[in-house]
Amino acid sequence: MVDIKYIKENADLVKKNAVDRNVKIDVDKILVLYEKKVNAQIKADGLRQKRNENSLKMKSQLSPGERLKLVEEGKEFKNAISVCEEEERKLERELNEELNKVPNMTHETTPIGKTDKDSKELRKVGKIRNFNFKPKDHVEIGQDLDLIDFDNASIVSGQKFYYLKNEGALLELALTQYGIKKLIEKGFTPYLTPDLAKNTILEGIGFNPRGDETNIYSIENTDLCLVGTAEITLGGLYYNKLLKEEDLPIKMVGFSHCFRTEAGAAGQATKGLYRVHQFSKIEMFVICKPEDSDDMLEFLRNIEEEIYQEIGIPYRVLDVASGDLGNPAYKKYDLEAWMPGRNDYGEITSTSNCTDFQSRRLNIKYKNTEGKNIFVHMLNGTVIAVPRVIISILENFQNEDGTIDIPKILIPYIGKDKITKR
RNA sequence: GGAGAGAUGGCAGAGCGGUUUAAUGCGGCGGUCUUGAAAACCGUUGAAGCGCGAGUUUCCGGGGGUUCGAAUCCCUCUCUCUCCGCCA
Known part of the structure; x- marks a missing residue:
């Protein structure tokens, strides 16, 4: 597997390499999927942070009313997180599928040719x-x-x-x-x-x-x-x-x-x-x-x-x-x-x-x-x-x-x- | 195949619902001491993602579930150990 960060920073080299190697890959699709995946991840992270803050509040002594309110909030976070994580997993699967097709880079001394x-x-x-x-x-x-x-x-x-x-x-x-x-x-x-x-x-x-x-x-x-x-x-x-x-x-x-x-x-x-x-x-x-x-x-x-x-x-x-x-x-x-x-x-x-x-x-x-x-x-x-x-x-x-x-x-x-x- | 026990950072090993941001030891790294080293002592030390940074999220064998909250409870799978059976 080629490092996704390398692909991101060297998209043109990766594209050219795939041509040299006679392998069909879609670098642009990979980059889009990666960005989407990272965004989904950031969103999920933010929700999880709020959930953690919420549950931290519940460590202290609370009146039954306050506690109930926090529990209800927690339930909302829980649902939102699960939706977001599902999206993240889906994108990651798609990304990996594309990423697995990407061939290794090629040594500079290797002769270029299709067969x-x-x-x-x-x-x-x-x-x-x-x-x-x-x-x-x-x-x-x-x-x-x-x-x-x-x-x-x-x-x-x-x-x-x-x-x-x-x-x-x-x-x-x-x-x-x-x-x-x-x-x-x-x-x-x-x-x-x-x-x-x-x-x-x-x-x-x-x-x-x-x-x-x-x-x-x-x-x-x-x-x-x-x-x-x-x-x-x-x-x-x-x-x-x-x-x-x-x-x-x-x-x-x-x-x-x-x-x-x-x-x-x-x-x-x-x-x-x-x-x-x-x-x-x-x-x-x-x-x-x-x-x-x-x-x-x-x-x-x-x-x-x-x-x-x-x-x-x-x-x-x-x-x-x-x-x-x-x-x-x-x-x-x-x-x-x-x-x-x-x-x-x-x-x-x-x-x-x-x-x-x-x-x-x-x-x-x-x-x-x-x-x-x-x-x-x-x-x-x-x-x-x-x-x-x-x-x-x-x-x-x-x-x-x-x-x-x-x-x-x-x-x-x-x-x-x-x-x-x- | 049957019964039981277990799987936690590089390694060993505690923790068994909410001050765990995972104790402690070893190892590693830095330092004190020393001519130098060892020993001793002091400090430091997991991985991955996002972020310029402060920070934040995830990861306690894998997967799923319960819960507002899981290393901790439940289910399931895999592997390891002990005993029994079978077997080259």
Whole structure:
């Protein structure tokens, strides 16, 4: 959520930003609603003040006549206040509805453009293999080596589910172990997180739990949703908390299952593991002081790059365009891995600086040395989105004889250096 | 799942219809003392909104109600603790 005071003082900037981000908002309506709401509030305050004065008079000894008169006055205040408060609540609801649509402001270095095509490629890292045979895609490899079972998953759970099997299963465990260990070395605290979270937390992080465009599964008859990412549960961890300055930065790495409805994604090129309803993911989450978040984003991006260099997957780094940032992000980097099966790059990690957009609604602040309470900045980044890393490994590390080399860094976790046909 | 107890400022913890503008302690901040620090002592210290300010309103787990007036009474939900049951 963007600070209403900021919107009031920078209406033109907010309008321009929404255009850059390809988001439709009505700033003028927001300002009108805000003014109306404040006026209703002032009116209610005045009435409450009179009511309080009235009830204060009744503390002293009074004649029955005087008391009765004051009680009657009090009743009138009571009715007037209730009318005024109703109006105030209505305006506040309307205001919040509009306010929730307002995207975060955008970093000055972020490329301006409406779609992902406008993202800026910063660099390519790693050598793309020139196969002297026709490389298979991961679906074929998974079938040949008995690593992934889509057919039976679709019987048990439906389309876009899968079983990981044999070394496919081991790869998830290996990547998880490797990722967590790596992040511990970088000073992160490891977490295994709940896979369900409350609506209020989802909304605080910037997800829309219900509605047509939601990508989130909600649980019937509860206010719970299956999380789409551990960003939700890690970010929600400090909901309504006041932190001390020396607590910061808080660096967490969490494992969770991620559930996504992927409604409307049917037509896209989504073969195999690339776009699925459930997957496992290792996610970084950082809470820090506002002045540190720019550097922290580079820190997170560096960790991601280090990991894919270490595994040995060629990738490119994108500075994501304004129109493709999503509402909470102020700046975002994507890593896209080379996937021979697609003959193209595919998104493998994403790291965002969400500044105080999330902390404002989650009410997470820290007390600085002057004793002022300041909204923290919050950042998140992917370490390992398991299925997409498995795609990248299977497709990039395949041999002509149909075997797969295990990336060196993962051999200790799997206990062999090659996947062969059994 | 059953029974009981509880949820109060950064933390701990009193208050249980109208001098509560929420006691007290810890922690934080400032000071005295000290070469410096600790201890001790003194002072200060919740959040949010509106207002230039004086000030004022709201907030005692969430929501609703009773009342002229609610942290305090009632209903309801959530969570925590204790005991019992069930269970990987």
